[in-house]
Amino acid sequence: MQDTILAISGKPGLYRLISQGRGMLIVETVGADKKRLPAGARDRVTSLNDVSMYTNEDDKPLMEIxxxxxxxxxxxxxxxxxxxxxxxxxxxxxxxxxxxxxxDRVHDSDIKKLIQWYNILVNGGYTKFVDESEATAETAEVAE
Structure with missing residues (x-):
């Protein structure tokens, strides 16, 4: 997934990073309307590439899920x-x-958010979440 997908606290849906300005980000909604808006320094912006879910062993990246x-x-x-x-x-x-x-640590609300975000991405045209080269490299590391 080449695009940087973002979640902005307090705003519904997911956003794609378009560009960076002085002290703000320009984002576009993931969906049919493609509405652009600024995300300022006060907005809590999280990249989905940085999000993971708890497992019994190590945390699992959201994109792999x-x-x-x-x-x-x-x-x-x-x-x-x-x-x-x-x-x-x-x-x-x-x-x-x-x-x-x-x-114990993954709540029902987390699962609902996971399903909601997945559906937004699929409806927005995203179907590949993990690059094949990254997946192959991780498999090789685990095998060693």
Whole structure:
């Protein structure tokens, strides 16, 4: 995923970084409307490349989890409706995508946000979340 995808605290949805200005970022919504807006120094901006989820071993990068969901759902939006899903449905979905996730530290709201962000990205045209070269390099490191 070449684009830098951002989450801005207090603003719904996800944003793609367009450019950097003096003391602010110019971002564009990920979706059909492609609305551009500034994100100032006071906005809490987080790159999805820097986000990870708790597992029983090490933390797992969010992009790898998105790729697991994409593989499970064949690159389509999720079949589960995060707004109406029960706690058990959310736990089952998460276990099918990331079997060793930490059930004590990953809350239902985290799983809902994960599903919401994944659906936004897929509807925005993103289907590859992990570069093949990165995945191959990580597999080689684990094998050694």
């Amino acid at each position: 998105f790729q697991s969901i994409a593989d499970k759902e064949n690159g389509q939006p999720t079949s589960i409706d995060y707004k109406k899903a029960s706690k058990q449905e959310l736990a089952d979905f998460m276990a099918s995508v990331l079997p060793d996730y930490d059930r």
